[in-house]
Amino acid sequence: MFSLKGQKALVVGIANQQSIAWGVAQALRAQGAELAVTWLNEKAExxxxxxxxxxxxxxxxxxxVSHPGEMEAIFAEITEKWGRLDTLLHSIAFSPKDDLHGRVVDCSAEGFGLAMDVSVHSFLRMIRLAEPLMGAGGCCLSVSFFGSTRVVENYNMMGPVKAALESVTRYAAAELGEKGIRVHALSPGPLATRAASGIAHFDDMMAEAAARAPTHHLATIEDIGAMAAFLASPEAKNLTGGIHEIDGGYSITA
Incomplete structure (x- = not known):
């Protein structure tokens, strides 16, 4: 129904073949987009x-994103080689382990600030660098989780952090809409990724979600990729500011 042929897309957050960012990258490429891809460090390369x-x-x-200059370097290369950008995917998050595994009321100021910087403010910095490259409009995507609006056991400090991410998604969408730049958050239910492995008892959370979801199926990275590719397409040009739940209906259950 739609094509991304000729589009230029930056995908940030691939760690391995189980990554949400990998599912999105595959979907964008399958629809014809040309890709820029990053890795975290030498170990991940x-x-x-x-x-x-x-x-x-x-x-x-x-x-x-915690290393000064690396984000600017990627965008400088995009500017030099492509001169434009159509789609941005920000699929990264971080929390110090001690802060993640403790009570929210006990989290350190340093840990909370670091989680907010890597997980939220870096998205704003990427959007700011992408904006001049999206002269013909574009789509900026982040990745959230339903723990942003509900108390999810063991999700702890990342709940408030994801709530902030969803809020900046809405504000950025409002500010950039007149330029044709759409901003969305993809919000899948629990699924097995490297990032999720740091959350205590995550396997139990996935089993519960599958049992409670109306479809009785967890989301896959392919499901998330399909939604991302649609949102990046011209057919979605009048959609912005959405928090898109991709969870088999789990989020509608009580």
Whole structure:
């Protein structure tokens, strides 16, 4: 029904073949988009570079948002090689382990600030760098979780952090809408990713979600990729500011 042929997309957050960002990257590429792909550091490069090559990524390199200059370097290369950007996917989050595993009321100011910087403010910084490259409009996507609006056992500090991410998604959508730049958050239910492995008893959470969801199926990275590709398409040009739940209906259950 739609095509992304000729589009230029930056995908940030691939760690391996179980990553949400990998599912999105595959879907964007399948619809014809040309890709730029990043990896976190040298340790991650050996896993991500072969995936970037499989996707035929024209631009690939390191991006740790806590390292000054790395984000600017990727966008400078995009500017030089492409001169524009149509789609941005921000699929990264971080919390210090001690803060993540403790009570929200006990989290440290330093840990909370770091989680907010990596998980939320870095999305704003990416949007700011993408804005001048989206002269013809574009789509900026982040990844959230329903723990942003509900208390999810063991999700702890990341709940408030994801709530902030969803809020900045709405504000950025309102501010950039007149330029044709749409901003969305993808909100899947629990699924097995490297990031999720840091959450205590996550397997139990997935089993409960599958049992309670009307479809009785957890979301897959392919499901998330399909939604992302649609939102990036011209057919979705009048959609913005959405928090898109991709969870088999789990979020509608009591």
């Amino acid at each position: 050996r896993f991500v570079r072969p995936l970037a090559e499989e996707l035929g990524a024209e631009i690939a390199g390191p991006l740790d």
